[in-house]
C-alpha cells in the first residue's frame with residue numbers, strides 16, 4: 001500500500017516566487033489499484049510522482065510504501081519499490097546501449113550484488129520471451145542500440161523495463177502523450193497487460209480524459225496541489241467526461257484548463 005500523509009511541497013520557499021505545488025495532500029492507494037490522475041496545468045501531478053519516487057522530498061508530511069517510511073530515502077534507495085515511465089520517450093531508456101543491455105539493467109535492479117551476473121543466454125531467453133509478447137518484433141533486435149528505435153518502440157521497452165523487476169508501484173507520467181494516437185493505443189494495451197499480469201499498483205497521469213475514465217479502477221482529479229475529486233466503483237463506471245468536468249467546476253468554481261487535455265477520444 002502507498003500512503004501519503006499530509007504532504008506539502010513548496011518550490012522557491014520564502015521567496016517572491018514561492019509556489020505551493022502540493023498542499024496538505026493525503027492519499028492511500030491499496031495494493032493492486034490502478035489509479036488514473038488528471039488535472040489542470042501545474043496542478044502538481046508530476047510533482048506528486050516526483051515525491052513518491054524521491055526526485056524531491058516533501059517539506060512536510062510522510063510517504064510510506066508497504067509500511068516502510070520512504071519520505072527521505074534518496075531515489076536509488078527506493079528504486080526497488082518503483083517503476084516509472086515518463087512522457088519523454090528518451091528518458092526511460094539508455095539510447096547508446098543495446099536493447100538487451102537496457103533490459104539487463106532493469107532485470108538486475110534490486111537484486112543483491114551476490115546474485116548479480118553478466119548478461120547471459122538465460123537472461124536473453126527471458127528478454128526474448130517478454131519482447132515477443134509485446135508484438136513489435138523487438139525480440140529479433142536484442143543487439144540493436146535503443147537510439148535506433150522509434151518513439152513507440154522505446155516507450156514499449158521503457159514499460160517493459162519499468163515492470164520487469166515487479167515493482168510495488170508503477171508510475172506513469174503522460175507516457176503516451178508524445179506518441180501518435182495509434183501508437184498510443186498500442187502502448188495503453190501493453191500497459192493494461194503488464195499491470196494485470198504483474199498485479200501492479202499503478203498511478204497513471206494522463207491528459208486524455210477518456211483514457212482516465214476507461215483505464216484503471218479509480219480516478220483522481222487534481223488542481224493547485226490538491227486532489228479535488230476521487231472517484232471509483234459504480235460512480236466512476238457511469239461517469240462521462242462532461243460529468244467529470246462539471247464536478248471540477250462545482251468544486252473549484254472555475255473551468256478545467258489543461259492545454260493538452262483531449263476532451264473526446
Ligand SMILES: Nc1ncnc2c1ncn2[C@@H]1O[C@H](COP(=O)(O)OP(=O)(O)OP(=O)(O)O)[C@@H](O)[C@H]1O
Nearest residue numbers: 011012019021039040041042043044045046047048
Ligand atoms: N523543479 C521545479 N522548480 C520550480 N517549480 C516547479 C518545479 N517542478 C514543478 N514546479 C511548479 O510546481 C507546480 C506543479 O507543477 P507540476 O509539474 O507538478 O504540474 P503538472 O500537474 O504535472 O502540470 P502539467 O499538466 O503541465 O504537466 C507548478 O507551479 C510548477 O511550476
Ligand SMILES: [Mg+2]
Nearest residue numbers: 045046047173
Ligand atoms: Mg506534468
